Amino acid sequence: MSAQLPARRRADRREVILGAAFDVFARRGFTQASVQEIADAAGVAKPTLYNHFADKDELFRCAMTYTADAVTAANVAVTDRLRATGANLEAALVDVARRLLRVCCDDRSRALRRLAQGQLTRFPDVLELVQERTSSRLAEALADRIARLSLSGGLRRCDPAVAAEQFLALLTAPMDSRSGLGTRRVPVTDVNAVADAAVDTFLRAYGVT
Amino acid sequence: MSAQLPARRRADRREVILGAAFDVFARRGFTQASVQEIADAAGVAKPTLYNHFADKDELFRCAMTYTADAVTAANVAVTDRLRATGANLEAALVDVARRLLRVCCDDRSRALRRLAQGQLTRFPDVLELVQERTSSRLAEALADRIARLSLSGGLRRCDPAVAAEQFLALLTAPMDSRSGLGTRRVPVTDVNAVADAAVDTFLRAYGVT
Amino acid sequence: MSAQLPARRRADRREVILGAAFDVFARRGFTQASVQEIADAAGVAKPTLYNHFADKDELFRCAMTYTADAVTAANVAVTDRLRATGANLEAALVDVARRLLRVCCDDRSRALRRLAQGQLTRFPDVLELVQERTSSRLAEALADRIARLSLSGGLRRCDPAVAAEQFLALLTAPMDSRSGLGTRRVPVTDVNAVADAAVDTFLRAYGVT
Amino acid sequence: MSAQLPARRRADRREVILGAAFDVFARRGFTQASVQEIADAAGVAKPTLYNHFADKDELFRCAMTYTADAVTAANVAVTDRLRATGANLEAALVDVARRLLRVCCDDRSRALRRLAQGQLTRFPDVLELVQERTSSRLAEALADRIARLSLSGGLRRCDPAVAAEQFLALLTAPMDSRSGLGTRRVPVTDVNAVADAAVDTFLRAYGVT
DNA sequence: GATGAATGAGCCTTCATTCAT
DNA sequence: TATGAATGAAGGCTCATTCAT
Numbered sequence: 001m002s003a004q005l006p007a008r009r010r011a012d013r014r015e016v017i018l019g020a021a022f023d024v025f026a027r028r029g030f031t032q033a034s035v036q037e038i039a040d041a042a043g044v045a046k047p048t049l050y051n052h053f054a055d056k057d058e059l060f061r062c063a064m065t066y067t068a069d070a071v072t073a074a075n076v077a078v079t080d081r082l083r084a085t086g087a088n089l090e091a092a093l094v095d096v097a098r099r100l101l102r103v104c105c106d107d108r109s110r111a112l113r114r115l116a117q118g119q120l121t122r123f124p125d126v127l128e129l130v131q132e133r134t135s136s137r138l139a140e141a142l143a144d145r146i147a148r149l150s151l152s153g154g155l156r157r158c159d160p161a162v163a164a165e166q167f168l169a170l171l172t173a174p175m176d177s178r179s180g181l182g183t184r185r186v187p188v189t190d191v192n193a194v195a196d197a198a199v200d201t202f203l204r205a206y207g208v209t
Numbered sequence: 210m211s212a213q214l215p216a217r218r219r220a221d222r223r224e225v226i227l228g229a230a231f232d233v234f235a236r237r238g239f240t241q242a243s244v245q246e247i248a249d250a251a252g253v254a255k256p257t258l259y260n261h262f263a264d265k266d267e268l269f270r271c272a273m274t275y276t277a278d279a280v281t282a283a284n285v286a287v288t289d290r291l292r293a294t295g296a297n298l299e300a301a302l303v304d305v306a307r308r309l310l311r312v313c314c315d316d317r318s319r320a321l322r323r324l325a326q327g328q329l330t331r332f333p334d335v336l337e338l339v340q341e342r343t344s345s346r347l348a349e350a351l352a353d354r355i356a357r358l359s360l361s362g363g364l365r366r367c368d369p370a371v372a373a374e375q376f377l378a379l380l381t382a383p384m385d386s387r388s389g390l391g392t393r394r395v396p397v398t399d400v401n402a403v404a405d406a407a408v409d410t411f412l413r414a415y416g417v418t
Numbered sequence: 419m420s421a422q423l424p425a426r427r428r429a430d431r432r433e434v435i436l437g438a439a440f441d442v443f444a445r446r447g448f449t450q451a452s453v454q455e456i457a458d459a460a461g462v463a464k465p466t467l468y469n470h471f472a473d474k475d476e477l478f479r480c481a482m483t484y485t486a487d488a489v490t491a492a493n494v495a496v497t498d499r500l501r502a503t504g505a506n507l508e509a510a511l512v513d514v515a516r517r518l519l520r521v522c523c524d525d526r527s528r529a530l531r532r533l534a535q536g537q538l539t540r541f542p543d544v545l546e547l548v549q550e551r552t553s554s555r556l557a558e559a560l561a562d563r564i565a566r567l568s569l570s571g572g573l574r575r576c577d578p579a580v581a582a583e584q585f586l587a588l589l590t591a592p593m594d595s596r597s598g599l600g601t602r603r604v605p606v607t608d609v610n611a612v613a614d615a616a617v618d619t620f621l622r623a624y625g626v627t
Numbered sequence: 628m629s630a631q632l633p634a635r636r637r638a639d640r641r642e643v644i645l646g647a648a649f650d651v652f653a654r655r656g657f658t659q660a661s662v663q664e665i666a667d668a669a670g671v672a673k674p675t676l677y678n679h680f681a682d683k684d685e686l687f688r689c690a691m692t693y694t695a696d697a698v699t700a701a702n703v704a705v706t707d708r709l710r711a712t713g714a715n716l717e718a719a720l721v722d723v724a725r726r727l728l729r730v731c732c733d734d735r736s737r738a739l740r741r742l743a744q745g746q747l748t749r750f751p752d753v754l755e756l757v758q759e760r761t762s763s764r765l766a767e768a769l770a771d772r773i774a775r776l777s778l779s780g781g782l783r784r785c786d787p788a789v790a791a792e793q794f795l796a797l798l799t800a801p802m803d804s805r806s807g808l809g810t811r812r813v814p815v816t817d818v819n820a821v822a823d824a825a826v827d828t829f830l831r832a833y834g835v836t
Numbered sequence: 837g838a839t840g841a842a843t844g845a846g847c848c849t850t851c852a853t854t855c856a857t
Numbered sequence: 858t859a860t861g862a863a864t865g866a867a868g869g870c871t872c873a874t875t876c877a878t
Contacts, residue, residue: 027330031240035873047875054875106279118327120237127392135386162406165383173378174371181326183336197371202416203333206845222862246849254848254864265848445748449658453852463860464825465854474852504680527682539654545810553804563707580824591796592789595762599744615789623831636840661868672843675872685868 014052015150017042021063030060030119051079060119064126068133075138076102082145089154090203098172098194105175107190110182111132131191139164146206155206163206170198223261226251230272235320239269239328241273246380269328273335277342284347285311292355299412306404308381309347313382314400319391340406348373354413364415372415379407432470435460439481444529448478448537478537482544485530486551490523493556500563505557507572515589515613520557523593523609527552528600557582557614558610564624581624641679644669647730649689657746658689687746690812691753695760702729702765709772716781717830724798724822727765732802732818733786736761737809766791772835782833795826 020042024033035056039046053059078099086092101108116123116130143164149155155163174194179186233242242267248255262268287308294301312318325339327333345391352373358364362374383403388395440453453474462495471477496517516567521527527557533549534541561582565571573581592612597604632832646675647669651660662683666673680686705726713719730736776782782790799831801821806813 005377029213029327029330031238032331033870046873048838049839050874065342076845082273086417091398114326114329117323120323120392121238122241122388124392128389129388139386154290165386166379166406166410168386169378169382170375173382174374177374177377178347181336183329183330183333197375201375201410205410243846255848256865257863259849260862447658447745447748450689450749452850464852465861466859468853491877530748532744535741536656538741538808538810539656540659542810545808549804549807557804580801583804584797584824584828587796587800588662588793591800592792594767595758595792595795598758599747599754601747601751608827615793619793619832623828662870663868673869675842678841678869704852740847 004105005135013048015066015170017049017052017059018063018066019202022067022108022111023113025060025063030115030122033051035143047204048166054156061123064112064116064130067108068130071112072133072137074140075100075134076153079138079141079145080127081141082149084186089149090199091206093202097199098192100168100171101175101186101195104172104181105179105186107182109158115134135168139168142167153208156205163202166203166205167197167198170201171195174198210275214378222253222257225277226253226258226261226268230268231233231276231317231320232323234272234313235316237329239324266332270332270335272347273321273325273332276317277334277339280312281342281346284309284343285350287312288350288354290348291351292408294358296361298358298416299408302411303404306376306408307401309377309392310380310384310400310404311321313381313383314388314391316391323391344377348377349377361401365417367415372411375414379410380404383407395404421588424612431462431466432448433484434542435462435467435477436481436484439477440485440526440529440608443478443533448533448540453477468486474574475541479541479544482530482541482548485526485546489521489527489530490551490555493518494605496521496564497556500560500567503604507567507625508617510619512613515585515617516610518586518589519593519609519613523600523604525600532600553586556576557586557626560585569627576624581620585620588619589613592616606622610620635677640671640675642693644676644679644686645690645693645696646669648686649694649735649738652687652690653734653743656751657742662686675677676699684750688750691739691743691750691757694735695757698730698736698739699764702727702761703768705730706765706768706772709769709776716776716834717826721822722827725819725828727798728802728818728822731799732806732809732813734809742808762795766795769794780835783835787834790829793832794825794829797828798822798826801825 013117017038021033024038024041027033028037029137035049042049049059053062064073078096081099082092083095087177111131111174115126118125119204141162146155146158146163146167147160148160150160152162171194174184174197175186175191178184178190178194210403226247226309230242230247233247233250237246244258245255247268248258250414251258258268262271287305290308291301291305321339323344325336348370352369355364355367355372355376356369359367359369359372380403384395384400385391385404387393388398435456439451439456439514442456445451446455447540453464453467456477457467460467467477471480496514498516530552534545538545557579561578563570564573564576564581564585565578568576568578568581576603589612591607592615593604594600594610596602596612644665648660648665648715652666654660655664662676665686666676669676674687680689705723709719709723727793739757739761743754747754752787766788770787773782773785773790773794774787777785777787777790798821801824802813802818803809805811805817807823
């Protein structure tokens with residue numbers, strides 16, 4: 001037990017560093033972020049940081065993966081709500097839509113995508129990884145739900161992958177443009193309006209009768 | 210006339226530098242891009258470059274604006290094709306959709322958005338500017354066309370702004386996810402499939418039976 | 419005559435540049451002074467300036483020499499007033515002392531000495547030249563006057579060189595310390611007090627009985 | 628004790644840098660002196676230097692202050708010799724005069740004044756500081772001694788500040804002119820001659836009987 | 837294991853100087 | 858002759874990274 005405490009400590013320290021690193025990267029961008037600033041934000045000395053991570057690149061990769069996992073978990077939690085639709089399909093879709101908007105457009109998610117995209121040339125693998133864990137996984141989970149709904153008669157016959165793709169498109173793209181890619185705060189009523197409009201269009205296109 | 214030659218030369222030189230600057234920024238990102246590399250790419254000496262632009266910052270701003278203007282022009286040219294729809298609305302929409310995809314997803318447009326987003330913290334104004342000249346202007350032009358079509362009975366009654374927003378959403382978001390934000394080449398047949406699916410869904414939702 | 423005008427012009431231009439150069443050097447120091455700033459101050463373009471002077475070094479040398487000559491002229495004019503002492507030696511000395519203080523401590527003289535001293539390592543010859551034309555020449559002229567006064571019984575027997583040296587010392591050194599080497603403005607009453615004290619001490623030491 | 632070693636080391640390092648910096652500044656002037664050259668002279672790497680001093684400016688300020696303190700100490704040590712005059716006032720004054728000349732005119736003192744004066748426009752505070760710690764403090768200390776001597780009957784009634792000012796003037800100004808502001812070596816016999824002449828004149832003006 | 841101090845490399849920027857007009 | 862534009866060289870400063878404690 002006394003042997004596990006240091007291990008715990010070490011793991012904690014690592015996570016603290018990762019969190020601080022992501023924050024600083026998000027605020028400054030990869031190159032602008034100085035290792036010193038990250039160390040300060042994490043409350044450790046620079047060499048300590050280098051003791052946990054080989055170099056700035058590895059630190060970036062780990063921080064991105066670490067945050068991507070957190071975002072993924074939130075996404076999955078939302079889509080799972082579609083497993084039991086209940087009687088009212090539209091209400092269920094609106095509920096999911098609103099929740100997804102909240103998750104996809106919060107600062108952490110945005111910063112994650114922004115960073116991954118901005119470092120595309122230096123870290124092509126990170127962009128892939130982030131996309132895989134966020135967008136792709138979400139689209140697949142959603143496609144699964146839509147396939148079930150299509151089979152059970154809640155939605156018309158369709159390609160579930162395309163339908164899921166479009167459902168997400170109707171949610172995220174308008175939010176991006178309204179929020180200026182996250183620079184402007186969007187009032188909750190507008191967020192809900194986007195969700196409602198998306199569900200409306202989706203059901204007109206994919207609903208039965 | 211012999212007096213205009215230097216002016217021409219100077220303007221040309223400036224544009225050459227701007228083009229080279231954007232290329233290098235796109236390849237390396239803002240911070241990674243060294244002014245020396247830009248000068249080399251433009252075929253001039255570093256001080257020459259500083260003779261045209263005060264700062265690396267100003268150079269960035271100008272290069273972004275310069276490229277944004279080019280992209281804007283291409284966008285406007287495409288939407289203008291909706292002015293004369295002709296008899297077949299669906300065919301016209303498909304034509305525009307395919308063209309928009311080609312314009313929005315080419316390397317220059319992508320790099321523009323990526324850079325603007327990546328330098329959000331350092332150049333907040335540039336992101337706004339780019340958004341304004343590309344997405345916003347495009348959405349407005351499209352909303353204008355849709356309003357006309359709605360009035361003339363080609364489309365059902367609707368909020369043109371929302372309809373335009375969604376039409377663009379159905380185009381760009383799926384393309385982003387299929388191309389991995391531009392990292393994977395998407396075969397033309399897939400591009401067309403995205404366009405067709407977008408138009409199909411759009412017409413199901415906004416067409417008049 | 420029409421052939422002389424351009425020559426005149428050219429000479430004028432040269433003097434304008436020299437004046438501007440000295441001003442800028444005085445304000446910024448040799449290295450800090452940019453050739454561009456000098457050209458601007460003179461109202462000419464940089465290459466024009468290089469047409470008159472081979473390089474920045476030559477420009478400095480010429481500007482210093484030019485100003486040194488002006489200062490020398492003023493110095494000599496003052497000492498000449500001792501040629502005809504008149505009856506009252508003390509009054510004559512006080513008059514000369516006050517005038518010398520005004521000449522030695524005006525901004526141009528000060529800047530000249532400051533610049534020459536500051537560039538001692540890069541332009542050793544300029545310091546020598548300036549010293550020769552200002553301090554040394556003044557001391558010699560004064561020694562001549564004192565020799566005559568000594569012979570004519572106005573002053574006691576003494577080494578005129580030493581006496582002149584000390585007379586000047588009693589004037590300049592206190593002024594330097596009171597004015598903080600030219601940084602603080604010294605009220606006229608204080609300037610006169612320094613002159614009077616110098617003459618008083620000088621006459622106590624070198625006067626007859 | 629083992630914990631103090633690093634502190635010692637660090638302080639030592641700092642002083643080594645300050646010494647090297649002053650040497651290089653004295654040799655080249657402020658602007659001409661490259662930070663690299665200073666670092667080389669101090670035997671450290673450039674960033675080490677920037678670790679101790681924020682700027683080249685701060686480095687300059689500190690180096691000047693550091694040297695000014697050393698010079699001040701030497702000055703004070705000399706004037707203290709006037710506290711116990713002994714029977715022979717003239718001998719004491721000659722002794723002090725000769726010592727002061729040695730201190731005021733050694734290379735370090737000269738370079739200090741030259742640098743402070745040369746950078747007057749960029750570092751006005753440094754000139755003030757140097758003047759305060761060297762000339763002013765020396766003049767005041769000397770005035771104190773003279774006041775005592777005046778009271779005890781060794782010197783006639785007089786304004787001690789003016790007397791001190793003049794005593795120093797009679798020493799430094801002639802030395803400056805003879806040494807060409809430090810460019811020419813002055814033989815010891817001449818140095819002593821200046822001191823003797825100064826004391827002679829001073830006593831003729833301020834002595835009793 | 838954690839830290840203060842040190843370093844080698846690199847980048848932005850400026851300047852004196854020279855062509856081409 | 859006078860100028861706008863261009864350049865080679867160099868300098869201040871920062872940063873990721875590594876020893877010695």
